[in-house]
Amino acid sequence: MKLSVVGSGPGRAEGMTGAARAALAACDLICGYTAYIDLVRPSFPDKRYFSTAMKSEVERCRAALKFAESQNVAMVCSGDAGVYGMAGLLYELWEPSGPVTLEIIAGVTAAQSGAALLGAPLMQDYAVISLSDLLVDWDVIEKRLHGAGMGDFAVVLYNPGSKKRTGHLQRACDILLQYRGGDTLCGVAENIGRDGETARLMPLSQLRDFSAGMFCTVFIGNGKTVELGGKMITLRGYEAKR
């Protein structure tokens, strides 16, 4: 049978692609982290669901693959399943010669939905970095931040902080402050596509002291990022051609 790994987009049902919606409508069972299940349940109230807690990703993926031996299953992830989601782990646990077909259905990740909320901060090259060190050593994350700073990338930070994990955003800003000024324009998108959706702009010097929770996605401008009409815009280069 088939296991469809579905990115459900930023939040509300309208952020979901037609392909994602079709996969959820067609499957027999929807699996996922409880909070993501809650986002799709209103659209598919009559489906069967299997939900697991956060941090039990291996268990959740093993269960979904087992279920998919005898029924069509959708594993739902917020945003895109291929960006810090379950797509990779499912491939790791999947048996290519076994009875389950695996397909990934792309969704709108927070880099894109947050950018749309803030303006157009990713009009030039950008780097996406997670500040969670649960699965990656902090020194690797620091190396990435240095690479992003050196390359003058616009930067999107996922998982900038949580109750247990504080200080990471400040350390990330301090590294980027070695490469760009404290007045570099930054933005924080919170609860994208959900109740309490908020967009804030602030300079990098202020971002370092900002308390960003787990529903925040952080955008750090590069040398071409400006504020226009209250929005965060990274100039693509057309102004130089005009």
Added chain:
Amino acid sequence: MKLSVVGSGPGRAEGMTGAARAALAACDLICGYTAYIDLVRPSFPDKRYFSTAMKSEVERCRAALKFAESQNVAMVCSGDAGVYGMAGLLYELWEPSGPVTLEIIAGVTAAQSGAALLGAPLMQDYAVISLSDLLVDWDVIEKRLHGAGMGDFAVVLYNPGSKKRTGHLQRACDILLQYRGGDTLCGVAENIGRDGETARLMPLSQLRDFSAGMFCTVFIGNGKTVELGGKMITLRGYEAKR
């Protein structure tokens, strides 16, 4: 009136979000580059359209903003309008105190749709770089490639080549080969979500001699990227925890 800047996703209508579809259904006029218009016209055959050629982006955006003074307009971009699309330029040309409201509706960009096609190559931090030097000097692009190499980012290359612009992919690979081995797993996604959709895997040493056209998106793995079941997977780090 309103100008909605709509990312239509990778190609077929099923790659479009519900919000994008709703904006196109609600507007009076759909503007865009001819090739992108052709992708949405089958879904909205009765709409009025205004299409312009490639490279006339400033003209296209000025016209859309002018039209939006008296009617509701949607500007359609393939993928996501905030990634090398029209979102930034429209903000540059927009008059915040004028009669036009500007909104960006996020779409699935080729980094995500191509990744889903190839497997799960972006499960760790990644950098998105365009190899087009039409608007950005090549030395800036080289600096970004060095930053991505130094940071061990998985790399997504947009605009890897065209008939007029050859040799850029080879130069990009040669820079990354200073930081990672020739056996680094890479992938090329072509015509994502369209007729002729193709996914190819190859080592970095072979990618440097690959002729990538303008409908290709190129993925270069990092130190954690492996081939599993014929797919390109960047390991997230769960295997170290198990």
